[in-house]
Amino acid sequence: MSEVAAVERPEDDRTEIESAVVRFAGDSGDGMQLTGSQFTMTAAIAGHDLATFPDFPAEIRAPAGTTFGVSAFQINFGARKIMTSGDQLDVLVAMNPAALITNLADVKPHGIVIADSGAFTDRNLAKAGYDENPLENGSLDDYRLVKIDMTRLTVEAVKEFGLSNKEALRSKNMWALGLVYWMYGRKRQASVDWLQAKFAGKEDIANANIAAMNAGHAFGETAEMPAELGTFEVEPAKIEPGLYRTITGAESVSLGLLAGSQLAGLKISFCSYPITPASSLLHQLARMKEFGVVTFQAEDEIAAAAAAIGASYAGSLGITSSSGPGIALKMEAIGLAIATELPLVIVNSQRAGPSTGMPTKTEQSDLYQAVYGRNGDAPMPVISVSTPSDGYEVAIEAVRIATKYMTPVMVLTDGYITNASEPWLIPESGDNDPFEVQFRTDPENFQPFMRDDDTLARPWVKPGTPDLMHRIGGIERSYDSGHISYDPENHQKMTDVRAAKVLGVANDIPEQECSVGEAGGKLAVVGWGSTYGPINRAVSNMRDEGLDVSHIHLRYIWPLPRNLGELLGSFDKVLVPEMNTGQLKTLLRDQYLLPAEGFNKVNGKPFLIGELEDAILDRLEN
Amino acid sequence: MNVQSPPEKLKARDYATDQEVRWCPGCGDYAILKGVQNTLAQLEADPKNTVFVSGIGCAARFPYYMETYGFHTIHGRSPAVASGVKLANPELDVWVVGGDGDMLSIGGNHTMHAIRRNVDLQILLFNNQIYGLTKGQYSPTSKIGTKSPSTPLGSIDNPVSAAQFALGVGGTFIARSSDILQKHLPEVLKRAYQHKGASFVEIFQNCIVYNDGAFKHFTEKAIQDEMQIHVEHDQPLLFGEDKQKGLILNKEEMRLEVATLGENGVTIDDIAVHDETNRGLATMLAQMDPPNFPVALGVLYAEAAPTYESAVHSQIDQAGKDAGEADINKLLRRGQTWTVE
Numbered sequence A: 001m002s003e004v005a006a007v008e009r010p011e012d013d014r015t016e017i018e019s020a021v022v023r024f025a026g027d028s029g030d031g032m033q034l035t036g037s038q039f040t041m042t043a044a045i046a047g048h049d050l051a052t053f054p055d056f057p058a059e060i061r062a063p064a065g066t067t068f069g070v071s072a073f074q075i076n077f078g079a080r081k082i083m084t085s086g087d088q089l090d091v092l093v094a095m096n097p098a099a100l101i102t103n104l105a106d107v108k109p110h111g112i113v114i115a116d117s118g119a120f121t122d123r124n125l126a127k128a129g130y131d132e133n134p135l136e137n138g139s140l141d142d143y144r145l146v147k148i149d150m151t152r153l154t155v156e157a158v159k160e161f162g163l164s165n166k167e168a169l170r171s172k173n174m175w176a177l178g179l180v181y182w183m184y185g186r187k188r189q190a191s192v193d194w195l196q197a198k199f200a201g202k203e204d205i206a207n208a209n210i211a212a213m214n215a216g217h218a219f220g221e222t223a224e225m226p227a228e229l230g231t232f233e234v235e236p237a238k239i240e241p242g243l244y245r246t247i248t249g250a251e252s253v254s255l256g257l258l259a260g261s262q263l264a265g266l267k268i269s270f271c272s273y274p275i276t277p278a279s280s281l282l283h284q285l286a287r288m289k290e291f292g293v294v295t296f297q298a299e300d301e302i303a304a305a306a307a308a309i310g311a312s313y314a315g316s317l318g319i320t321s322s323s324g325p326g327i328a329l330k331m332e333a334i335g336l337a338i339a340t341e342l343p344l345v346i347v348n349s350q351r352a353g354p355s356t357g358m359p360t361k362t363e364q365s366d367l368y369q370a371v372y373g374r375n376g377d378a379p380m381p382v383i384s385v386s387t388p389s390d391g392y393e394v395a396i397e398a399v400r401i402a403t404k405y406m407t408p409v410m411v412l413t414d415g416y417i418t419n420a421s422e423p424w425l426i427p428e429s430g431d432n433d434p435f436e437v438q439f440r441t442d443p444e445n446f447q448p449f450m451r452d453d454d455t456l457a458r459p460w461v462k463p464g465t466p467d468l469m470h471r472i473g474g475i476e477r478s479y480d481s482g483h484i485s486y487d488p489e490n491h492q493k494m495t496d497v498r499a500a501k502v503l504g505v506a507n508d509i510p511e512q513e514c515s516v517g518e519a520g521g522k523l524a525v526v527g528w529g530s531t532y533g534p535i536n537r538a539v540s541n542m543r544d545e546g547l548d549v550s551h552i553h554l555r556y557i558w559p560l561p562r563n564l565g566e567l568l569g570s571f572d573k574v575l576v577p578e579m580n581t582g583q584l585k586t587l588l589r590d591q592y593l594l595p596a597e598g599f600n601k602v603n604g605k606p607f608l609i610g611e612l613e614d615a616i617l618d619r620l621e622n
Numbered sequence B: 001m002n003v004q005s006p007p008e009k010l011k012a013r014d015y016a017t018d019q020e021v022r023w024c025p026g027c028g029d030y031a032i033l034k035g036v037q038n039t040l041a042q043l044e045a046d047p048k049n050t051v052f053v054s055g056i057g058c059a060a061r062f063p064y065y066m067e068t069y070g071f072h073t074i075h076g077r078s079p080a081v082a083s084g085v086k087l088a089n090p091e092l093d094v095w096v097v098g099g100d101g102d103m104l105s106i107g108g109n110h111t112m113h114a115i116r117r118n119v120d121l122q123i124l125l126f127n128n129q130i131y132g133l134t135k136g137q138y139s140p141t142s143k144i145g146t147k148s149p150s151t152p153l154g155s156i157d158n159p160v161s162a163a164q165f166a167l168g169v170g171g172t173f174i175a176r177s178s179d180i181l182q183k184h185l186p187e188v189l190k191r192a193y194q195h196k197g198a199s200f201v202e203i204f205q206n207c208i209v210y211n212d213g214a215f216k217h218f219t220e221k222a223i224q225d226e227m228q229i230h231v232e233h234d235q236p237l238l239f240g241e242d243k244q245k246g247l248i249l250n251k252e253e254m255r256l257e258v259a260t261l262g263e264n265g266v267t268i269d270d271i272a273v274h275d276e277t278n279r280g281l282a283t284m285l286a287q288m289d290p291p292n293f294p295v296a297l298g299v300l301y302a303e304a305a306p307t308y309e310s311a312v313h314s315q316i317d318q319a320g321k322d323a324g325e326a327d328i329n330k331l332l333r334r335g336q337t338w339t340v341e
């Protein structure tokens, strides 16, 4: 833990800018994710608000130098509130030709391109599909191109440590980081500390990396840098005071689940089967054993869901987690939890589908699956995560609803949120009101399906409790006693009460508010999940230009907030941007009979602010 | 629900619920139900700490008839649900009940993993070599040639041997009994209960409606002594009406052979002695089939090994000790943090 003071004051004449978008791109072996997270940490310490977007290849060890092996990390940081990782790049650091060819299109006109000319060998050029060297043929004239032979300079910088050439080149990313640190007047100490901790016991490697970073920095300071490469100053953002850390969606959801379990007074049984991008949740929880967390890597997703249900039946908090294809496998078991009215939290880290789809690319196309995707009339609350840090509160809320209403709850997050990070004002666990579970122990008038008048929840009995032995199961059960029942009237009654119980959650959640703008007006832009950042920024920008538009962002997908129909009805038009082909739009049309319009894309990437602004303009003008 | 904490020992019938049992008259499941209730009475099992978990099928109706905790889940998944129960609360005695379709077809994967992990469960497979509940289709344990609604010309695929499967996936307790062996069954079930780890018990069960007589070639009174061998640890592997037949180990060919005492100079010293810790022997016993061999019943294999849930909880306990006091506020602040003034 280190607490570091404000930014280094630039000695030289740095250009003042409000924010910047930087992307490090290189081979998957080039350490771009580490470089990006170090830059993120340092930007956070410098007091900026920020958002990041890691983008890595699906292949574990893609052949070096190929376009499908390119790994990139993007960060948007600034002196103002940062809502997205940025539409266009101010700076692209390209460690090889493949990184250049796959990322160049995202660079702003006249943006800065820093390329490791040492990696632009004939072989690498051919692998990337270049006929000639783009650094030499004038094709990059529209950009501010900076060619530096980082390969050679790194090897020179680490010579004294006697590493092999291959090992030496591993520090190339730190050389690039050092140079970009210099551009933005960053302190290097946090990265020095981090490298020393990471390579504790491997002094040579740690020192080589530090030397490479220092060399990159010194190169900026001393070399006759081309005029293209500016130096910049970004003021700290106005941020609420307090203790901060960066947090990814996987971290926030796992911490929220733990916090939720403590608020409920339960131990977690987290049962899962590895799948991208959901595995990181399993990895996080597996490291929380000291809190009594049981993690179970099951033989498949069905077993994971089934074991979580068994754990809930036994009186612990059963949680299961997966991505779209695995969630599909869990659905029959989720139906069992709905039928037997047991608490269960299901986390779905969505990815592009159908089928295997694009495992590492983000999408929000499992809303139908979450709300509708089971056999029989099988309603279940569904809530969604909007930003990397939001997962903490959402996970707590999922535990609260699941245990209070004796129901499975699905949490929808996605690949983008799972891996993206942002600064987080660290809460105290005591900030949330506890909702301790009261297990039924009283045998007086006990019936397993006798409901609470208020919540319609049935009692939760732990096996092991004297005198309350009973049987539950997936066969339709008699309204109070829970005995098997094929009685038609009873099935009607049970179906109705299951639906009423879930719809009743709407009375126990906040009314929907606008994230930006007034309630009522010309246009409401309605989103859910990870589109929060771009929609919010686009609507704010349009309002700054005097347009009548508001942003409404849903956490609760099912049941919908009780005032939502009225709220949406107070707008002339409703636009629903989604990274799917229109799933929330369908739900809203169905529930409120309003002509909601979709704005959809499924290219595996988050919305750009610009494309949303255009869509808003279009709706307001036509 | 109406059983009060008992002042004295419970009888078998105290483990029965007030629910009407809905199996076909004459179904072997009745006898197994009785056998299990007898076993629990003999074990003085505490109903409140006993959980029966099942999948779907005729056999899987079982929990409704037991005055214990019970969970009738979904087809094939009972070993996974039961694993979750046991992990969440290792103090519970968890029994898993299912049919051959439930546990070896749709749920074969879960059965395999519960067994190989050695979760402390009693897994009772009611093998009637047929899908009873769905009206008589052949199952993965049906003999080749089984005529059923889905195989009118006879089934053509090889059946799986449940006991060999369990041995093959590293099971630590594998036993066999039959619905009609009312003395034998509770003894086997008691051993299963006492075993720490996954106890897999295959119980041959007659489906009187869809597969009547599937086991009569070794269960009929007239031939049962010749066609069954009840194995016991440390005892010579003898069978037959006067225990005049036995199994000898042909060491050259590494297989069992049937011999008769007094014939060809065979004496009791030539007869192999059952060693339930010998997986190779257990496998040979599990492979035996009439008419050339008797069917081996009893505890074929038992080996002491750590249970999965105890290992899981000892890691958790150790992590707790190492951490001192686990404080979520510390966890929230782990890693690099910074203060904004």
Ligand SMILES: Cc1ncc(C[n+]2csc(CCOP(=O)(O)OP(=O)(O)O)c2C)c(N)n1
Residues within 6 Å of the ligand: B056, B057, B058, B059, B060, B075, B098, B099, B100, B101, B102, B103, B126, B128, B130, B131, B132, B133, B134, B139
């Ligand atoms: C997912 C699913 N698939 C199929 C079924 C239909 N089904 C119910 S029980 C069963 C097979 C029963 O056979 P077995 O497990 O041997 O039990 P038995 O009835 O013979 O005791 C089948 C196919 C189901 N309930 N669920």
Ligand code: SF4
Residues within 6 Å of the ligand: B022, B023, B024, B026, B027, B028, B029, B058, B059, B128, B132, B133, B206, B207, B208, B209, B210
């Ligand atoms: S169908 Fe067969 S197994 Fe099912 S209850 Fe009837 S006799 Fe028993």
Ligand SMILES: [Mg+2]
Residues within 6 Å of the ligand: B057, B099, B100, B101, B126, B127, B128, B129, B130, B131, B132, B139
């Ligand atoms: Mg069967």
